[in-house]
Amino acid sequence: xxxxxxxxxxxxxxxxxxxxxxxxxxxxxxxxxxxxxxxxxxxxxxxxxxxxxxxxxxxxxxxxxxxxxxxxxxxxxxxxxxxxxxxxxxxxxxxxxxxxxxxxxxxxxxx
RNA sequence: CGAGUAAGCUAUACGGCAGCGGACGCCGAUUGAUUUCGGCGGAUGAGGAAAGUCCGAGCAUCGCAGAGCAGGGUAGCUGCUAACGGCAGCCGAGGGCGACCUUAGGGAAAGUGCAACAGAAAUAUACCGCCGCGCAAGCGGUAAGGAUGGAAAGGCGAGGUAAGAGCUCACCGGGGUGCAGGAGACUGCACUGCCAUGUAAACCCUACCCGAUGCAACACCGUUUGGUUCAGUAAAUUAUUAACGUCGGCUCGGCGGAUUUGCUGUUAAAGGUGGCUUGAUCUGUGCGGCGACGCACAGGCUAGAUAGAUUGCCGUACACGACAAAACUCGGCUUAUCGGCUUAGUCGCAUU
RNA sequence: GGCCCGUUGGUCAAGCGGCUAAGACACCGCCCUUUCACGGCGGAAACAUGAGUUCGAUUCUCGUACGGGUCA
Numbered sequence: 001x002x003x004x005x006x007x008x009x010x011x012x013x014x015x016x017x018x019x020x021x022x023x024x025x026x027x028x029x030x031x032x033x034x035x036x037x038x039x040x041x042x043x044x045x046x047x048x049x050x051x052x053x054x055x056x057x058x059x060x061x062x063x064x065x066x067x068x069x070x071x072x073x074x075x076x077x078x079x080x081x082x083x084x085x086x087x088x089x090x091x092x093x094x095x096x097x098x099x100x101x102x103x104x105x106x107x108x109x110x111x
Numbered sequence: 112c113g114a115g116u117a118a119g120c121u122a123u124a125c126g127g128c129a130g131c132g133g134a135c136g137c138c139g140a141u142u143g144a145u146u147u148c149g150g151c152g153g154a155u156g157a158g159g160a161a162a163g164u165c166c167g168a169g170c171a172u173c174g175c176a177g178a179g180c181a182g183g184g185u186a187g188c189u190g191c192u193a194a195c196g197g198c199a200g201c202c203g204a205g206g207g208c209g210a211c212c213u214u215a216g217g218g219a220a221a222g223u224g225c226a227a228c229a230g231a232a233a234u235a236u237a238c239c240g241c242c243g244c245g246c247a248a249g250c251g252g253u254a255a256g257g258a259u260g261g262a263a264a265g266g267c268g269a270g271g272u273a274a275g276a277g278c279u280c281a282c283c284g285g286g287g288u289g290c291a292g293g294a295g296a297c298u299g300c301a302c303u304g305c306c307a308u309g310u311a312a313a314c315c316c317u318a319c320c321c322g323a324u325g326c327a328a329c330a331c332c333g334u335u336u337g338g339u340u341c342a343g344u345a346a347a348u349u350a351u352u353a354a355c356g357u358c359g360g361c362u363c364g365g366c367g368g369a370u371u372u373g374c375u376g377u378u379a380a381a382g383g384u385g386g387c388u389u390g391a392u393c394u395g396u397g398c399g400g401c402g403a404c405g406c407a408c409a410g411g412c413u414a415g416a417u418a419g420a421u422u423g424c425c426g427u428a429c430a431c432g433a434c435a436a437a438a439c440u441c442g443g444c445u446u447a448u449c450g451g452c453u454u455a456g457u458c459g460c461a462u463u
Numbered sequence: 464g465g466c467c468c469g470u471u472g473g474u475c476a477a478g479c480g481g482c483u484a485a486g487a488c489a490c491c492g493c494c495c496u497u498u499c500a501c502g503g504c505g506g507a508a509a510c511a512u513g514a515g516u517u518c519g520a521u522u523c524u525c526g527u528a529c530g531g532g533u534c535a
Contacts, residue, residue: 093423
């Protein structure tokens with residue numbers, strides 16, 4: 001990905017859950033917040049409730065791919081956490097584009 | 112043609128564009144250094160169960176001063192194997208017309224415990240009954256019959272008897288002894304004679320096996336901080352067949368005197384690197400063995416991540432794609448699973 | 464990734480291989496009260512699942528499913 005690195009620090013995750021803005025859908029919730037860095041940081045979560053390893057890995061792959069294909073639309077300098085929900089099990093990447101466009105609009109407005 | 116049995120193989124396929132993981136090569140920058148960063152390229156990248164973690168091993172660390180007890184496991188025999196609770200062949204038992212399948216399958220005359228309810232009685236004490244004696248009450252004999260039960264004095268038939276009883280005999284079943292066969296489990300034959308329920312996935316006994324902990328092991332590098340662990344040394348206090356610590360849980364026994372404070376070195380600690388994939392390896396051929404498996408030769412290198420890599424879009428084909436994702440590595444077991452294919456036996460029906 | 468436990472009415476829970484499987488709260492019906500509560504009487508309701516051992520299994524053994532704990 002062009003200007004995005006992965007987000008690994010659990011402190012940042014909890015800060016986002018507490019203080020970040022969010023946009024929700026039946027299949028995914030996104031939390032975002034400015035980070036004052038020249039890149040975006042992306043974290044993806046798929047909890048145990050979702051299913052077994054196969055299901056969770058697939059959810060993560062689909063979210064990562066959908067983000068990658070829409071990367072140009074987002075403002076730079078944000079931490080983003082995508083949380084997978086039940087609905088994602090039966091979705092394909094291009095079915096999520098509507099949601100990701102809404103997210104991009106919200107983020108640009110907030111800026 | 113139908114039904115059924117056993118063994119094995121396979122796990123959507125092909126193509127285009129974009130993307131991800133770890134190597135490799137080339138180019139550019141950088142560094143003491145293939146050090147670090149970027150770009151490009153063509154290869155390569157999850158399973159038969161990767162799962163459950165039920166066994167067994169490798170590897171690593173700890174302990175090595177031992178002995179006994181305790182604890183855990185296995186249980187027909189002979190083999191295979193690095194090892195196993197696995198596998199193969201065979202034996203016994205059970206099931207199926209058969210191909211074939213199942214089998215925790217040592218010991219109950221070493222000891223202890225338990226066997227509810229029912230039943231007269233549960234391992235032996237006669238309720239009804241039967242027979243003998245007696246007027247009767249009752250006494251004696253008797254396990255054939257009744258009734259209870261999972262189990263009631265080996266079963267059944269004949270002889271025998273007052274009535275009965277392995278009391279005697281034939282057959283079946285079981286125990287013991289002898290002989291023969293086999294590597295052995297065991298099998299066959301002969302003689303003898305019914306010595307006495309079940310439960311050992313109840314305690315237990317017998318034989319054999321087992322050190323503990325696990326890659327979050329462990330080794331190395333190491334910042335802020337900190338002064339924990341270990342070693343050496345100095346001082347103080349206390350003590351000397353003792354107490355305390357340690358040697359897996361206990362006992363004996365062994366070893367070290369112990370505690371506090373100071374100093375010196377070492378170590379722990381965010382994080383990083385190694386461990387991490389060439390191996391009891393895979394493929395093919397030949398040979399040995401009924402088989403599990405072994406040996407020889409030739410060839411191959413086939414994921415190594417660390418928030419954790421296989422995706423998205425599209426085209427074509429059909430049977431329209433199940434269960435499911437490596438995390439130190441192997442050998443098994445168990446469980447989940449859409450289907451498809453191959454081979455070898457069996458039974459039934461029909462035809463020649 | 465490794466290791467260790469548990470599963471019994473709606474909930475919390477006892478249970479020596481032999482029961483009709485305790486008990487409490489909750490629920491239902493009746494009584495008490497002017498009524499509600501308290502109290503009294505009665506009732507319905509369960510051994511996670513599949514095999515095995517045993518005459519007999521909630522209990523013993525093995526497999527499976529689910530839930531929980533623990534090690535950085």
